[in-house]
Amino acid sequence: MREPMLIPTREARLAAERHQHHVHNRRHARIKRAAKRVIAHLVLAIGGLVMIMPLFWLASSSLKRPEQIFVFPPQLIPRPAYWSNYVRLLELTPVGLYLGNTLRIAIVATAGQALTSSLAGYAFARLRFQGRDLVFGVLLTTLMLPFAVLMIPTYVMFSRIGWVGTFRPLTVPYWFGGGAFNIFLLRQFIRTIPKELDEAAVIDGASRFRVFFTIILPLCRPALTVVTINSFLHHWNDFLAPLIFLTSARQWTLALAISSLRDMGYGLDTTHYMLALSTIVVTPVVIIYFLAQRAFIRGIALTGIKG
């Protein structure tokens, strides 16, 4: 039997050509996609290494003597490595004291921030009252307020009531709202919690405070983790406020201690001690990052700029 379809008609030929063209195109597209991916990997990897190198240099140079730091070419792996730098540093400066000060300030301030910002976040997300959105908007404008503007009057205020030279200027304000950004973050998060979960309790006669503490707060844990980590790191890293408000060396934070080691450098070279202390300060930050990586990413997603 004759198969008429065996004779390549014009249509069939065109179809075949199209098919070939398509295959070619697909292969072409695949190669292009692969090339793009390779380029992305290359840039990200090389750039990433460049980004992380300074931290390697920090760690390695904290084990060098000054004459190893200031040599050409710079040596990435110190030979020999002076672990004794850390011992000398502990003899030279009361690192434990500074660590205690820093922790006290950071913990007290962070606790205040987490508590009061979630209180406000809950009210802005759930409760209806006149002027709510106006107050929220006004609070958000403080994000634009440079610390430089607040610095002098706040200093005057705290020195009037005798708080300069205590930890209070660095902790007490954080028990009042905890920062507009944190309030914003928690409000956004609470708005994603289904209303049925807490409205039912309100209708059953539970007070708002009970609802807040027993229902909302536990559900807020992911967002609270973000706020806690961000606040803690802020206080751990903060420099200008402690510089202004802490007057005696016994109250210094770790950040101030690094700065003071920098200033000691006039007479003898203390660069290696400064880098050693810097390593001590950075290490917990890196550890916190690895422990709470997901919270960081979530925090950034929450910043998500919606609403």
Place this chain on the structure above:
Amino acid sequence: MKPLVSRKVLTKRRKFHQRLGFAEAVQGWLFVAPAVLGFVIFNAIPVLASFGLSFTKYDIVSAPTFVGLDNYVRLLTRDPLFGKSAGITLYYAALSIPLSIFVAYVIALLMSQEVRGIGIYRTLWYLPSLVPAVVTGALWGWLLNKEFGPINYPLRLLGVPTPGWLVDPDWVVPSLVLIRLWAMGNAVLIFLAGIKGVPEHLYEAATVDGATWWHKLRHVTVPMTSSIIFFNLVMNIIGAFQVFSVVYIIFRGAGALGTAGPANSALVYVLYLYRNAFAYFRNGYASAMAWILFMVIMALTFLAFRTQKLWVYYETEQPEE
């Protein structure tokens, strides 16, 4: 026709709701009370006080004396260091704001490709932004060392002329921008979240229409993430004008009488303000500086908000799916 619910019951209900509404309002204000008090005590009053102080001469020890517009006049006409510090900061802002947004966006675009090991890249690029400013200053002060620093080392191997970085007045601000770029991981991750959030069907539609990657970037990705670009822009404006800690550490800002960097080339605005307030005890003068800074930041932010209509697209303009 008889209403389903009698009028009496309705009024009763309304009253009940009113009472409930009142209770809710009271509780609402109680919940936000710390934040409102904090705003008044630690933001509103200091801002107004700062404005008031900017018209006085005030060394904190004795009472402030009113001097009218003297501080402002002196700043704008007779203080060469003011002009210098403002110029340095403007230069820094003009370099660092566009550069960090551009670089962070490109990196985020690369990360948004379905690359394997994204977690590692995210970590590598993000970690530096967590490093305290003090450490950043201490570390980069040495990294950028002209003779021995590891930054100049590869340049020298390649035979490229090595900049003086922190010792050459012309290179001080670019150095600070470089240091700032090191810590832009936060912006990268915010961009990445935004780019990942662009709905896939838009790209599919664009592909059907025969769009190239450039078309997709230009007409899909960038417009769909413009609100996030805007957010990062505003954050960068606010941050750039307040650069302080890194500069203070690198150039030993504590020496109030010494110059800040070679030929005062690192005298950024807030550093000069800090010196006026806490080294020279010219608090009225420093307050005037603070208010000028505040005005500039507000004006630029306002400007950014005004241009928003031209280039920022918000999802809410369109019903959600």
